[in-house]
Amino acid sequence: MAPPLLEVTDLACRRGGRRVFDHLSFALGAGELLALTGRNGSGKTTLLRALALLVRPDAGTVRWQGADVRAEPETWRGRLAWLGHLEGLKGDLSVRENLLVAERLRGALPAADRLDDALLALDLSPLAARPVRTLSAGQRRRVALARVVLSQAPIWLLDEPLNALDAPAQAAFRVVLQKHLAAGGRAIAATHADLGITASSLELQA
């Protein structure tokens, strides 16, 4: 059996009548990282949203193990972990509560030790009981990354994951990403900064 493959063929997207990208094709095998680069407004976020089925592409297909993901969108979404521009955190809930709620909304019941591992991996253990609204932008970003780690989803879609992160946090992120890839996971990251991990790269033209 061939290794499970994420395959994008001829994907095209238009927003408001303007072409964002077209004839976009790539494939991603187990343990591979794809870095999306390109100028501001070149469609990196739109591509990520199209892969997550948040935006309807105008043409092309996204296939997972040979099957079009739009045939079973809910199964596909269950395989994704999403980190967008917005962290998707509730300011009134603590770090730990935010992570628990996010997992439950994915239909999973996280074990306490996995939660502690995710907190530890991003150096959030001392902040676990703090309400998210009291955290700085970088700390919130780390909570969002911890959510991605906790999800154990095989495919990570990350939009500017290094935004607002300081050097130790960036290093911690690299460690968790490498661990994810070593375990056979995949990741697609839109980024301006160097991720510091060997990655195939796809440059989008504005």
Added chain:
Amino acid sequence: MSGFTALVARDLRLVWRRPGDVAVVLAFFVVATVLFPLGIGPESNLLARIAAGVLWCAALFASLLSLDRLFASDYEDGTLDLLLLAPWPLELAALAKCAAHWIVTGLPLVVLAPFLGVAFGLDRPSLLALAATLFVGTPTLSLIGGLAAALTLGARRSGALLALLALPLCVPTLIFGAGAIETMAIGKNFTTHLAILAALALVALATTPWAMAAALRQAGE
């Protein structure tokens, strides 16, 4: 189903952390209804006649008052993306949001209304009928309001637009809700009204989640 209960529990917990948001809505309901006896004067026959309509209208406005934040807060902090990406139907998520809204506004209105009814000189059976009709009718208000909130998501002046969209759709519920108490007053049974209110609630339950989900997907694009 676990996602559904998780979302209801999360919304209830968020309200619990900021009880002021709900307190304002309930205070509005109390103040708005109490203004009528003060404005009209202590003519108990007149007050008893208009009581049902006034309380129902106030309940409608109060439930609309808190609806513009129903999806907007999730939209603004990115949680809506997580709901859109959740591996269970978005229709259920929309329903869960409305259920949580009903628990924190609809249900307290049902409890409060009979006490306010006393200020209008309603007799005991009428107070009971008032609570019963509100209990069956307020879920419809949450569902229709939820639909309006989803449709106006991201729009400018969404609060006013929401009211304009939701109010006409709530008219049938209002008519039968207030009508039930009038029927009581002329000595007839109000079960027909209650059955119609329940039917309206069921129609809303069967249709609005799909419309809300479609509107939310549109907003997510």
